[in-house]
Amino acid sequence: MVDVAVVGVGMIKWGELWEKSLRDVFVEAALKAIDDAGVDRIDSMYVGCMSSGLFAGQEHLGGVMADYLGVTPIPATRIESACASGGVAFRQGFMEVASGMSEIVLVGGVEKMTDVSGGGATYALATAADQEYEVYNGVTFPGLYAMMARAHMAKYGTTRDQLAQVAVKNHDNGSKNPNAQYRMKITVDKVKNAVMIADPLTILDCSPITDGAAAVIICPVEIARKMGKQPIVRIAGSGQASDTIAVHQRKDITYLGATEVAAKKAYEMAGVGPTDIDLVEVHDCFTIAELCAIEALGLVEKGKGGPATENGETAIGGRIPVNPSGGLKSKGHPVGATGVAQIVEVTEQLRGESGPRQVKDAKRGLTQNMGGTCASTAVHILEVA
Amino acid sequence: MVDVAVVGVGMIKWGELWEKSLRDVFVEAALKAIDDAGVDRIDSMYVGCMSSGLFAGQEHLGGVMADYLGVTPIPATRIESACASGGVAFRQGFMEVASGMSEIVLVGGVEKMTDVSGGGATYALATAADQEYEVYNGVTFPGLYAMMARAHMAKYGTTRDQLAQVAVKNHDNGSKNPNAQYRMKITVDKVKNAVMIADPLTILDCSPITDGAAAVIICPVEIARKMGKQPIVRIAGSGQASDTIAVHQRKDITYLGATEVAAKKAYEMAGVGPTDIDLVEVHDCFTIAELCAIEALGLVEKGKGGPATENGETAIGGRIPVNPSGGLKSKGHPVGATGVAQIVEVTEQLRGESGPRQVKDAKRGLTQNMGGTCASTAVHILEVA
Numbered sequence: 132m133v134d135v136a137v138v139g140v141g142m143i144k145w146g147e148l149w150e151k152s153l154r155d156v157f158v159e160a161a162l163k164a165i166d167d168a169g170v171d172r173i174d175s176m177y178v179g180c181m182s183s184g185l186f187a188g189q190e191h192l193g194g195v196m197a198d199y200l201g202v203t204p205i206p207a208t209r210i211e212s213a214c215a216s217g218g219v220a221f222r223q224g225f226m227e228v229a230s231g232m233s234e235i236v237l238v239g240g241v242e243k244m245t246d247v248s249g250g251g252a253t254y255a256l257a258t259a260a261d262q263e264y265e266v267y268n269g270v271t272f273p274g275l276y277a278m279m280a281r282a283h284m285a286k287y288g289t290t291r292d293q294l295a296q297v298a299v300k301n302h303d304n305g306s307k308n309p310n311a312q313y314r315m316k317i318t319v320d321k322v323k324n325a326v327m328i329a330d331p332l333t334i335l336d337c338s339p340i341t342d343g344a345a346a347v348i349i350c351p352v353e354i355a356r357k358m359g360k361q362p363i364v365r366i367a368g369s370g371q372a373s374d375t376i377a378v379h380q381r382k383d384i385t386y387l388g389a390t391e392v393a394a395k396k397a398y399e400m401a402g403v404g405p406t407d408i409d410l411v412e413v414h415d416c417f418t419i420a421e422l423c424a425i426e427a428l429g430l431v432e433k434g435k436g437g438p439a440t441e442n443g444e445t446a447i448g449g450r451i452p453v454n455p456s457g458g459l460k461s462k463g464h465p466v467g468a469t470g471v472a473q474i475v476e477v478t479e480q481l482r483g484e485s486g487p488r489q490v491k492d493a494k495r496g497l498t499q500n501m502g503g504t505c506a507s508t509a510v511h512i513l514e515v516a
Numbered sequence: 517m518v519d520v521a522v523v524g525v526g527m528i529k530w531g532e533l534w535e536k537s538l539r540d541v542f543v544e545a546a547l548k549a550i551d552d553a554g555v556d557r558i559d560s561m562y563v564g565c566m567s568s569g570l571f572a573g574q575e576h577l578g579g580v581m582a583d584y585l586g587v588t589p590i591p592a593t594r595i596e597s598a599c600a601s602g603g604v605a606f607r608q609g610f611m612e613v614a615s616g617m618s619e620i621v622l623v624g625g626v627e628k629m630t631d632v633s634g635g636g637a638t639y640a641l642a643t644a645a646d647q648e649y650e651v652y653n654g655v656t657f658p659g660l661y662a663m664m665a666r667a668h669m670a671k672y673g674t675t676r677d678q679l680a681q682v683a684v685k686n687h688d689n690g691s692k693n694p695n696a697q698y699r700m701k702i703t704v705d706k707v708k709n710a711v712m713i714a715d716p717l718t719i720l721d722c723s724p725i726t727d728g729a730a731a732v733i734i735c736p737v738e739i740a741r742k743m744g745k746q747p748i749v750r751i752a753g754s755g756q757a758s759d760t761i762a763v764h765q766r767k768d769i770t771y772l773g774a775t776e777v778a779a780k781k782a783y784e785m786a787g788v789g790p791t792d793i794d795l796v797e798v799h800d801c802f803t804i805a806e807l808c809a810i811e812a813l814g815l816v817e818k819g820k821g822g823p824a825t826e827n828g829e830t831a832i833g834g835r836i837p838v839n840p841s842g843g844l845k846s847k848g849h850p851v852g853a854t855g856v857a858q859i860v861e862v863t864e865q866l867r868g869e870s871g872p873r874q875v876k877d878a879k880r881g882l883t884q885n886m887g888g889t890c891a892s893t894a895v896h897i898l899e900v901a
Contacts, residue, residue, distance in 0.1 A: 132615055132616050132617070152648070175756075181575060181576075182569050182575050184567050184569045184570045184640070184643050185569045185570065185575075187647070188639075188643055188647050188651075189643055189647040189648075190566060190567050190570075190596060190598055190643040190644055191596070191597065191598035191643065191644040191645075191761065191887050191888055191891060191892065192596070193596075193597050193604075193758060193887075193891075193892050194597070194598070194758050194759065194760075194761045194887060194888065194891030194892045195646070195761045195891070197758040197891075198758065198759070198760045198761045198762075198765075198891065199761075202758075203757075203758045203759050203760060203774070204757040204758050204759055204773060204774050204777040204778075205757070205758060206607075206756035206757060206758065206778075207758040207892065208595060208597060208604055208608065208756070209595070209596045209597060210593060210594070210595065210596075211575060211576070211577070211578075211594045211595075211596055212576065212578050212579070212593060212594060213575055213576035213579070219578075219593055222591075223593065223608060223611075226608075226611055226612050226615045226617050227611050227615075229615040229616075229617065230517055230611045230612075230614040230615030230616075231517050231614075231615075232517070232611050232614065232754075254573075255569070258569050258573055258574055258575040258576065259575055259576040260576075261580070262572070262573050262574040263537070263539075263574075266573075369617075371560075371591035371593070372588075372589040372590070372591060373578060373579050373582040373583065373587075373588045373589050373590060373591065373592040374579065374583070374588050374589055375583045375588060376576065376579045376580045376583045376584075377583075380583075388589060389588070389589050392589040393591075502576050502578075502579060503576055503579065506576060506578075506579030506580070506582075506583065507576065507578050507579045507592065507593075
């Protein structure tokens with residue numbers, strides 16, 4: 132397999148981008164990545180997107196984006212894996228370069244979610260759950276994650292305050308990220324007293340509805356070296372896994388089995404373990420999700436996500452900084468873009484370009500991106516080569 | 517790059533499968549492919565599907581299908597490239613095995629189109645065209661292909677009868693295919709006198725709305741040899757390309773540029789040319805599409821698709837048999853499944869298992885699968901190793 136590097140990243144300000152179309156948003160991020168990499172060609176491209184059909188009435192995003200970006204006739208492929216679309220698209224790009232089929236590949240993620248009414252967005256997002264057995268019976272994602280939170284509290288003694296502290300930390304981090312959708316700092320009390328969505332989760336436990344895109348350029352490490360840009364950020368590990376689509380089919384609904392499997396593969400491939408990681412970006416679509424994710428990644432013991440968050444272990448400057456970008460909670464969650472934006476954040480951290488939210492001496496970072504309640508997940512490990 | 521073979525194929529009877537769900541249809545084909553290959557594990561899987569969100573209210577098909585097939589926690593990825601979703605999914609699976617990331621990979625394609633009303637299906641399909649510049653102005657695919665047909669007739673003198681002869685030939689072939697949706701033979705007069713859809717195309721120039729799935733198992737040629745099954749069907753070439761999403765942006769609307777580019781790459785990779793191909797499966801979503809496709813593939817000269825069809829060159833037993841399976845026209849067109857079913861047909865032909873529609877001494881076959889009006893396309897060359 133060819134050794135692969137991330138040589139360019141493109142991120143835009145996320146939010147309610149009423150004045151921009153789906154194409155505008157994607158192309159803006161893609162052009163930034165191309166500019167950052169300094170490449171004069173792309174051999175192939177990927178578009179991670181969950182549901183442009185339901186959100187924007189437009190499928191066939193490979194062709195649409197290659198056209199609007201002005202790079203036809205290169206191969207252009209759209210990947211869908213619900214909220215893990217971006218992470219899975221990154222893995223597909225990685226495998227294309229690793230196989231030797233292509234050299235310079237663009238991987239972008241995009242979602243334009245605010246152009247439908249509130250009910251339309253909830254309906255579209257719920258198509259990532261089990262339509263026949265979950266959604267048909269009236270549950271959507273806030274309800275599913277609320278059940279996971281209640282189970283985690285019952286099984287491990289996780290407290291309401293600990294859940295809230297995930298949101299507080301991520302808003303602290305996001306306040307230092309100029310591209311984040313919600314940059315205000317919040318408090319535990321504010322989270323607990325916000326509008327209830329699905330008990331125990333209030334609206335401040337939930338990631339928002341967001342328009343946004345992110346993009347990266349990858350190529351063989353050998354070519355990256357010739358480009359002369361330092362440091363070289365190498366893709367050291369890649370893992371992907373699946374799980375039952377419905378939560379109720381799992382033995383333990385607090386356990387993200389697919390994340391554990393994908394992480395194990397990524398760690399093995401990189402030849403490292405959880406203690407070798409300097410920072411992580413995880414999929415905190417709800418506060419409880421971050422706790423489950425860091426447990427499944429082996430960064431904390433099972434059931435210890437809450438206390439670890441409470442005592443500052445996951446803050447920037449803590450033992451293992453989690454979501455220095457602000458995470459989905461503060462940065463926003465344009466579902467198809469999220470996994471790619473995680474790669475952008477880790478790459479910038481490894482390059483030492485993260486300004487006030489820089490994790491000191493970051494040499495190796497991990498991303499965890501999941502679809503639905505983790506019926507799909509992609510884990511990647513990047514390191515300074 | 518690892519040399520890759522197709523070692524199992526699974527095809528089911530296509531049609532209006534009211535009694536089966538999206539999952540049932542996919543899993544039925546997948547189990548047939550697994551059984552045909554005789555494998556006892558799968559390392560990774562792909563699901564080609566265009567718009568399960570709009571057709572069935574279910575996205576996240578990687579997770580859904582891995583779960584229902586009982587193969588979690590393997591990586592499971594959904595690929596969307598409109599009507600080329602199947603062909604592009606096959607290419608992704610091919611690259612995964614070629615890269616060395618996985619050994620035994622399942623690639624399936626599926627679409628369940630009849631569960632929405634007629635208008636719903638037309639809306640869903642039209643999301644493969646340019647929403648902002650084509651569909652917004654009232655044109656859907658029959659209209660776009662009708663314009664391409666009129667332009668081809670004006671530029672090359674292609675006749676109405678020649679268009680009809682594509683449908684007649686494909687129904688002849690499909691009458692010999694037990695899995696085809698419409699097995700009746702038709703005549704040129706019947707095509708010309710059928711209900712008009714978009715002048716000059718009648719309903720018998722159009723591929724139908726279909727429920728269906730198809731699946732294949734691929735693995736390194738080295739492993740295929742150990743399995744001992746003969747002949748080994750090797751993936752000799754793979755090409756993918758994109759074009760403008762809107763037809764009106766092209767210099768010549770009769771010319772499928774993306775198909776020509778993808779074919780060139782596939783031919784180069786395989787080290788062969790058009791005259792070395794024994795049979796092809798092309799994307800005849802409308803009769804005119806088959807003529808444009810065989811021209812772009814270099815099987816006939818530009819503008820000569822009509823006469824070649826008229827004089828029998830593309831029939832089984834002709835110079836270059838086109839769509840021995842019956843093509844999209846007779847076999848049906850469950851959009852996400854079509855590209856994978858083309859691989860199934862060519863593999864069975866190379867194995868000599870096609871019964872009454874067998875192309876004699878077939879040693880090398882080509883598939884061409886396209887999305888929309890060819891804003892995306894995948895071309896593959898399979899050969900007896």
